[in-house]
Amino acid sequence: MDHTDLYIDGAWHKGAERFDVINPATETVLASVASADIADADAALNAAERAMADWAARTPRDRSEVLRKAWELMTARLEEFARLITLENGKARADALGEATYAAEFFRWFAEEAVRADGLVTQAPASGARILVQHKPAGLAVLVTPWNYPAAMGTRKIAPALAAGCAVIIKPASETPLTMLALMPLLEEAGVPPGLVNVLPSKKTGALVDHMLHDPRVRVVSFTGSTGVGRKLLHAAADQVLKPAMELGGNAPLIVFDDADLDEAVEGTMLAKMRNLGEACTAANRIYVQDGVAEEFTRRLTERMAALKVGDGSDPTVDVGPLVNADTRDKVAEFVADAVAKGARVECGGTTPEGTGFYYPPTVLSGVPENADCVHDEIFGPVAALQTFSDQDEVIRRANDTEYGLVAYVFSRDFKRALQVCERLEYGMVGLNRGLVSDPAAPFGGVKQSGLGREGGHEGMLEFMETQYISASW
Template sequence: MQLKDPSLFKQKAYIDGSWIVADHGGTNAIRNPANGETIAHVPDMGAAETRRAIEAADSALPAWRAKTAKERAAVLRRWFELILANQEDLARIMTLEQGKPLAEARGEVAYGASFIEWFAEEGKRVYGDVIPAPTGDKRLVVIKQPVGVTAAITPWNFPIAMITRKVGPALAAGCTSVVKPAEATPLSALALAELGERAGIPKGVLNIVTTARPAEVGGELTSNPVVRKLSFTGSTPVGKRLMAQCADTVKRVSLELGGNAPFIVFDDADIDAAVRGAIASKYRNAGQTCVCANRFIVQDGVYDRFAEKLAEAVRAMKVGDGLQQDVQIGPLINQAAIGKVDNLVADAVSKGAKAIIGGARHALGGNFYAPTVLTNVTSAMAVAQEEIFGPVAPLFRFKTDEEAVALANNTRYGLAAYFYSRDIGRVWRVAEQLEYGMVGINEGLISNEVAPFGGVKESGIGREGSHYGIDEYLQIKYLCMGV
């Protein structure tokens, strides 16, 4: 792996300030999804190593919690600066293990770093309350304190940002953390730990446990009573399982789970702007994001024009290895992902949908899928209810506003939604009626560090980013003083 700083390429886990191997010496092979080549081997750790990571986090907690918010912010600020200073190396590591185009990887590094910067400052603004007492002989005060040892289980699609979005607020609040990165993309997490160590994060405050046995490691994180908070980003079925496991020790949980995002195009929309938003929302990271537009719900009067313009834009997209110049669509993460997309497209076509572009595996083979636009899609097709997680845009048709909202809300998910309209009355009505935690209005990219990210219904619990994000790592304590 060619890096400006080769020491960022780590093949050991990070526990209690030390780089270590698994107890049994086993490893997990990390492969480049663009060509299948093995690029690294990381420790395949289990419950015992995870338990030691939790113990290290517990031992480090008193001293880290005792630091002032300003002292913690100084460490986090150095970490933020080091992440940006090493942006190119971090982006290259990410593209090699995850597959996204290098330009997108650079963007994710900056996006991920923004959470460290934001929460470094938010930690200084953890305010309490003074409550007017009901009687004159008491004074009532509310303070906020760190929850304690936290655990983070992160996905492969954003291997840096999903860590910083959890660890940033945890450390800023005075908590310590044990992170289990995705089995497919641990190298970015390990590089972050190396930079965190250089920034002055004390040993035990941040721990990275790599594994090929996620159920075993997750089981220890959810059952160990020392862990007081679990944050997870991933699928809804796994999130439900983790939530149930956390119930035995009554842990706090933050869950950012699956999505089935509608992208509504009304007949008064700026169609060119809607197409640009659709490309950004749907095809970023080859369609492998939880907030990707999953269902395009287009009004009758503009359906054909939108479909034609979208297909034209998709046709121009370059597919290939993310390290190659001008590539816009990289590979899917593995063959299972390719198979799922293939099956969803085949189901839709068999029930009457038409692939006006794409509709099959890409000529490059391997994990590449051709960017696809499907028309004549109906609610009877699997793509109406299943998260695609691939570069496929299914276009549904509607007539009235009420029908569009009903179609959009007809899902168990409620993470992100998008719509395009220039009617201010319609904008307010539809925005309020959509059952989603986040709504993009005439905008296809909605994520940033200052806004609350999270969903409703079966898309999760809690919020990440914004001033709300640090509250997930704080507990409220009420003090009643007799005077």
């Protein structure tokens, strides 16, 4: 691996300690990576403060051109990034290439948004004073990203922050830091000045991030990960009253009505369930199928899932790679065992294979009872948990019966009924006759315990800006 050190102020630093990154397909060490400590965090904060003074003063077009160049450079190197994603995360080549393409697109989208931080000039109705509203860079931003999308979760935060005029310190997941480190030479080539983006891999995440969140120069914290960790970061952010952007856990329902196009529904379910091997907060976690089509839907989905080829994701013929680590695989196996013990039926898969690698086969469970653990917690693996329903009001109640509210999916050919159902679902996003909702041009985010704020769309840039109002008379 070319880059395994800390990236601070446009230079590589060895760090006092190191940790190993493991290939989940072979369980061998990919690289030894530098582990940042408090002194490294302070160096990154100092560098970011210096860099932001100049960057925030640049014209929006200047910032836009740098981001556009980053998109061009990353698009030219998608295969390189896909290979690295597969090596450290395990996902199959096609999935990794899809992530790399998606990740690059954030640079293009926010290159376009950088010039559209529109303000307002109007007249106060009572006083007659002019009201001037503008959006300004919020300040230094600390970005904390998960292991399931090593490239996209970083670019989805870096691009809008830079578009807004902010400098960032990014702390990538210790399972998958290599992709983000590999992005730094590309950003240099695109024209990102030293210190504007700093990368601090670390095995001491809690202490490192807590230290940065208590530095008065930091004004934004953006986190993607579990709701439990998000709550802790929100507590820490409260001490400095930081601007939080939190994309947290999910428990996505997918509803298939009797009148759905079953080909479309099965295809959408495969995408919503198996994209990234189910290791996604947007993955369909509870699949509700109306009684009239339950048997046929189960048969078709089982055929599709059973036909997937499992193996090392670096093999282009493989559909399903390993899970990211042993703990994730074992948790998936426990969910399946619990559901079966409570009455669920295994239609395919369901057994942990022997041998090297953190593999778990694509699995379909039918007749999953409401008291199964997988109904109430994220599976984060290739397991489709099927339940049936008869009544529309009943399935909406069951779908909303969770503390989470990130994404839901609805399949029906009755567009009027489908939209009515969508409006009653307590989720920040809904896929209607689609198994994919993520798009750089759309505001990604949830309600309830699934987070605060939005990433992507125009809203994604505003998360890194503050609104200033000026009252004037002329």
